[in-house]
Amino acid sequence: MIIDFHTHIFPKTMREDRVKYFAGEPAFEYLYRSLKSKIVGAKTIIDSMDEQGVDTSVVFGFPWKNSILSQQHNDYIMEAVAKYSGRLVGLCCFDPSYKNAVEEVNRCIDGGLSGVGELAFYQSALDEVALNQLAPIMEICQRMDLPVLIHTNEPVGHIYPGKAPNTLLQIYDLIKRFQGNRIVLAHWGGGIFFFHLLKREVKDVLQNIYIDTAASPFLYDPEIYRYAVDILGSDKILFGSDFPLLNPSKYFEEMGQAGLLIDQIESICGRNAAKLLKL
Numbered sequence: 001m002i003i004d005f006h007t008h009i010f011p012k013t014m015r016e017d018r019v020k021y022f023a024g025e026p027a028f029e030y031l032y033r034s035l036k037s038k039i040v041g042a043k044t045i046i047d048s049m050d051e052q053g054v055d056t057s058v059v060f061g062f063p064w065k066n067s068i069l070s071q072q073h074n075d076y077i078m079e080a081v082a083k084y085s086g087r088l089v090g091l092c093c094f095d096p097s098y099k100n101a102v103e104e105v106n107r108c109i110d111g112g113l114s115g116v117g118e119l120a121f122y123q124s125a126l127d128e129v130a131l132n133q134l135a136p137i138m139e140i141c142q143r144m145d146l147p148v149l150i151h152t153n154e155p156v157g158h159i160y161p162g163k164a165p166n167t168l169l170q171i172y173d174l175i176k177r178f179q180g181n182r183i184v185l186a187h188w189g190g191g192i193f194f195f196h197l198l199k200r201e202v203k204d205v206l207q208n209i210y211i212d213t214a215a216s217p218f219l220y221d222p223e224i225y226r227y228a229v230d231i232l233g234s235d236k237i238l239f240g241s242d243f244p245l246l247n248p249s250k251y252f253e254e255m256g257q258a259g260l261l262i263d264q265i266e267s268i269c270g271r272n273a274a275k276l277l278k279l
Helices: 012-014 028-030 042-052 068-083 101-110 128-142 170-176 189-195 223-232 248-257 262-278
Strands: 005-010 056-060 088-090 116-119 146-149 184-187 209-212
Touching: 005 262, 028 170, 042 056, 042 068, 042 088, 042 248, 068 088, 068 101, 101 128, 101 248, 116 128, 128 146, 128 170, 170 184, 170 189, 184 189, 189 209, 189 223, 248 262
Parallel strands: 005 056, 056 088, 116 146, 146 184, 184 209
Antiparallel strands: none
16 A cells, blocks of 8 residues: 655645735745646546555645635545545644634544644744644644644755755754654654664654655655665655655655665555554
């Protein structure tokens, strides 16, 4: 079974007139201002999955500042999951500062979604304010044993749309504060997995952490797979394509180039996600 843990879909109104949604949403405008930044719906991802050999995709929306937009987008995710039962698994997404975040999580879980994410702080750091905003969300997800997908990225190198100003210490502080949660860190966790090599403390802190591969072909050499498997283990890595940014086939190609064993590839591409999502 192949499970793509990191994909984005949008309702028709947002796909057809993205400019209409730029007002008051600087992160959305920054990410999708260019028409080269694709916005797709549920039918498109299902067609791609059939073509690429993907059995199930985890879909979610965007962390809108406008809570009404978040609710509308989450409604679309719930409709898509219901329509394509077994093919799509949904996460609840919103701006973490949303004052009714816990109510929205409950509403979405009651509506058939399987966790929370991709939560992001695109324009602010993962500082104490951000962690305090996450606290009630993390509490309910820990109590309900739901995974939480957090946007992270490498704090060095070139700038690109969606690159947030987080630091490795901030990512670590987030993990340490919410050790009871099952957390998925997007985009290789910004490289935090390297510190699993430290002899004290970090291995215990990272024990509930998964990292996904989203956007990897744009960011890292294929060798990243081998290093991550050697350091963290293949059971803590989740294949995520960031579709429609990239097709899954590119990731499969790079896993092969990295020299991963078949069993390791099968863990990354499906078994780990199935276990995490209790499929």
